[in-house]
Amino acid sequence: MKYSAISLFANALSGHKKWPVQFPDKEPKKEYDAIIVGGGGHGLGAAYYLAKRYGITNVAVLEKGWIGGGNTGRNTTIIRSNYLFDESAAMYDHAVDLWDGLGQELNYNLMFSKRGVLMLAHNVHDVQSFQRHVHANRLNGVDNKWLSPEECKAFCPPLDISPHRRYPVMGGALQMRAGTARHDSVAWGYARAASKLGVDIIQNCKVIGIRRDPDGAVEGVETEKGYIASKKIGVSAAGNTSVVMEMAGLRFPLESYPLQALVSEPVKPVMPCVVMSNAVHAYISQSDKGELVIGAGTDQYTSYSQRGPLHLQEHNVAAICEIFPIFKRQRMLRSWGGIVDVTPDRSPIVGKTPVKGLYVNCGWGTGGFKATPGAADMLAYTVAHDAPHKINAPFNLDRFVGGRLIDEAAAAAVAH
């Protein structure tokens, strides 16, 4: 059934009893042409693109819990592509291109809202760094422009640009086509569209082993629901990727950290855009529901505990109140944690692995949501062609051996 205002109207008249299942719960078949491990936005998207773009429809997505229950459902939903390096700009901009119109393509409203993402500069070094981004983005065709403090205030009225703040606003870089989307809908929308194309979405099906043939190539996966054969396995398991990779005898250069986020109680519209500040380490937007959605940096230590310490919540909230003292009386409604997988250069790994037939999409650290369609498409392309696309080719595993790192965070390093 196609979703539209008309179908909504028609179903209302029949008491909403005729809506079909969005993504049927399937039991695994004996064999698939490709298996995607991990039912987040990235994994479900990969399955969708395999079926839609690359003609492989006999695909299963294996999810150990419920789809979208990992970082897809735990992030702060920011979408942007104003990255510095050519490789990153190409990857994230590919994602933003796909975001635009994705809701229509999937026939599922993802509420992609191009509200603009404003990144604040609070010191001379920030200014230099963001202007470098703006210049690089301009020549890469990525929209990003520099705003004075007054222009920042005009764009985001609740912002405090007083020069007397501890971290005064010295300007900002604004990407207009950036924004937010509804995270859960991304998983559900991909799942529904993929199901329609013949993809089996199998929840509560944890992968517990990877079987390989005498030549070392993958043959299939052992799961809680039994053995499933496939000669192509794409792993898209975020913080648990290193665990899955161990099953194929691979040690991955990943560290997993808890990352916390929180929302306030809903209030009437006050934040028109997304604001990020690296100096105070916090970011904020307001959801369509009215909640202020707030995130910060990762824990200092590696862990799989989806539970963050109090002092980080304190810091996170204090940081928001430093740039938005207007929000100090708002109340935290709910906080939560996710596990992010971080590579040595904090850029992702999307491509082939040393094991034949085993492909990976991981290492997105704190920024994976925005890349969802792009990463999903690249993983699908790589699985289908047994070779990376030129966009994800630089994000290979070999770069940690050769040294051609894509270190966005280092490029924003602070020192004097």
Next chain:
Amino acid sequence: MSLFRKTGRGVVDDSKVINFTFDGKAYQGLEGDTVASALLANGNHLMGRSFKYHRPRGVLGAGWEEPNALIAVDRGKGRVTPNVRATTQEIYEGLKAESQNRSPNLKFDMGAFNNAFSMFFPAGFYNKTFMWPKSFWDKVYEPFIRNMAGLGPAPDADDPDVYASTYGHCETLIIGAGPAGIAAALSASKSGERIILVDENAHMGGSLRSTPNIEIGGKPASKWLEASLKALTKAENVTLMTRTTATGYYHDNFVALAERVKHHIPNAKIGKVREALHRIRAGKVILAQGGIERPLVFNGNDRPGIMLASAAQTYLGQYGVAVGNEVAVFTSHDSAYQAAFDVADANTRIAAIIDVRSTIRDDLIMGATQRGIKIIKSAAITKTFGKLRVNACEVYEPESGKKTKINCDAILMCGGWTPSLHLWSHSKGGIKWDADLAAYIPDMPNENAVCIGACNGDFGVAAALSAGHKAGGGRKAYKTNEIEFGSGVVLSSLPSYLDSSKQKAFVDFQNDVTEKDIKLAVSEGFKSIEHVKRYTTNGMATDQGKTSNLNALEIASKAVGKPIEKVGLTTFRPPYTPTTFGTFTGYRDNELFDPTRKTPIDPWAEANGAAFEPVGHWRRAWYFPKDGEDMHAAVARECKATRESLGIFDASTLGKIEVVGPDAAKFMNLMYTNPWSKLPALGCRYGLMCREDGYIYDDGVVGRMAEDRFHVTTTTGGAPRVYRHMEDYLQTEFPELDVWLTSTTEQWAVIAINGPNARKLIEPFVEGIDLSPEAFPHMTLREGKICGVPTRLFRVSFTGELGFEINIPAHYGRLVWENLFEAGQQYNICPYGTETMHVLRAEKGFIIVGQDTDGTVTAHDAGMSWAVSKKKRDFVGKRSLARPDLVAKGRKQLIGLLTENPNEVLEEGAQIVDDPNQAIPMDMLGHVTSSYWSEPLGRSIAMAVVRDGFDRMDETLSIPMPGKVIKAKVVKPVFYDPKGERLNVV
């Protein structure tokens, strides 16, 4: 006295009338009232509008679980608090409360047209529509949705109030001061250990305050409570905290307590603490959070006047307020009978008790009969009537098919009880399903914690008291006269003759999630309870599902066709109740958010008109403008003065680490790319540090004080991380080395004197050091005295001029500075800031780590291969430097750039290309890292990293800017005095 007030009851003081307003209308309440109890006493039930359908709502509960009655409390500019539960806001003289989420007013809300069309807005409807035309989402649909959504008013001014925080420790922390918590505190206090007992309400006592008829050990509960609290107040080892919510339970018995200090005070002064966060580390945590009554899910269960039975009991027992004149009771659990009896005993008519069950305990029937209350068994309410207040209900008896309309102005409902597992779950304690209670109860603990009383599934006062006493280490068994708390049935759907699609049976009241929404979610394939929650938004409102989670779970599990324990439970997350950002922020406001580090010379700079810039946590003098100069003019003057005669610069922020021990040189060899073994004592060397990835991490001049002692300097921003980096390696990779590290950044003030007259200036002040060039050559250091103060005097230069860096104990920094500055007048001494420092070093081609390097630049890329030892067997980063991509062609290398137009100063960060006419995306060769106007050279200079830059000397490259292309020539990045002759001034 109002019609609904029953005098002489509860905690309210009949003699103290309090005036307040709600939506501009004046009301009177009594001291001790909440906004909700005071409004109910005035017969006003309508207090809010729901989130989605804007349905009129009254109170559902009487406490922190309240989803409906949300108000904004207005204390003036910047002091409007949205989304306050009317049920927990104590009234004070002059309180100003406003209803929310309605327009133009609470009684007539335009938003209620959503309700009329609610059939078109089921759960998840927004996923299915608003897709075309595509451009309408940003411009039309979303702004509309956003304006409809949100609850309370958005802030429009800074909050002027003050928040505080403390740390505390205790042996036993008891959360919840109902009968269980108080009994636990009583028995635990005997140990003499530190006990903290907290309760979120204004008064301790919990359910005992709502059930005054109960007797404990033969005495009225109120007497027992009074005596117990008196004893606890007297006990020196017991701290009692009211109006304090345990909001989160973190690792290792670390609990956050949020205290509302001033919420109940009239005219609360700005500048006094409004709320405080107490962070408690407890040896043991006793959770006595109680339980929350469950609503019944039936058609029309949300009209104002319909509430939990326990809420009515609380309004009566605690505030002396009757919730109506004619009250119907609808229950599936025994406990509602006690509520009905309490209400009846206070001379309010009970229209009927409608019980879905067919068998009812004899003592309950007898109690009802004695009071003349009619019980209708095996029946259910199927409809309610009334617009802004319920005025009747329809009772349906499925066996006979009989339908009866009963007039009532309030309905009390009880669908059983849910133990409050919130904090227990925060602590990752295990839970298990209890089929008898139809609720989850605690299983194995994960911390040293125990749940007692209702939150452990042990309902009833006697059970709570006995469990509390035991948890506190005692063994006393309590006896009460209460009627047995009893049991009930939990029904996911109540009997009705109506088609489910025609019903509005609310599960999550605030978010307007109905039973059919949950069924719709399941029928569309959302079978995990987390999916149901996210698809319907059940449990995601400001009450976080306190009254709705279990009902939703029950309905979903039945729809899925699996037992509840297979459907799962959504995770409880901190905070337990919404907690202000101010509480989390505490003292960390503005200046204290991140204390600004200032050097000992900072006050002098401030007094002398410096402009400052933040660098890391420091603030540094940026430049010293004179007579209205802008930065450009000031910097040009400062540069000129320094090169021509004498400049003085505060370099105290440089990181300093003392590396000491028999293996100090070995350690230095491992941490830096340079060799250190042959550096003699009192020698200096520029040190370059990598991480294991081979990229430049930090740099700085290192002085060797003695064979076993190095005075290491780091960049200002890098000091903490370099120290951490060194300590990390020392402890994990090189633990066999006998070395100690001490951060001495704050111990030394550093004054850099640069310029041809530098030696002449300091000579008269220095004792015990021969300053002659022969005795004290460049890149060495000496110890002696300056201005009578011990000094480590470095002869180094970051400007290319003759230079000294004077390290003195921090306390003498300003003294020495002022002495030198005064004596320097004869040489036209010029204080300069970081901007001039940057220009002077750039003229010499000295890099700034983090500006000219960015974590992707190796020593070789930066043209500093000379700083990388080829002989050392190992150092951190050595292996990486040999990686193929780090030695391949095409690396970005640090070079100088001279613009064709000497007056054109490039923008830092501007990108460099070969062919400016190529299509976008362009092939970028690199970027400008540093760019300045050089006054001595009379032209602009720049440094840049450019692909294969070393091989491009004299090539002309393009820098495409908006509207123009700038051409620049590649040169060596040393612009001034390339031979370094100026260091040798005699």
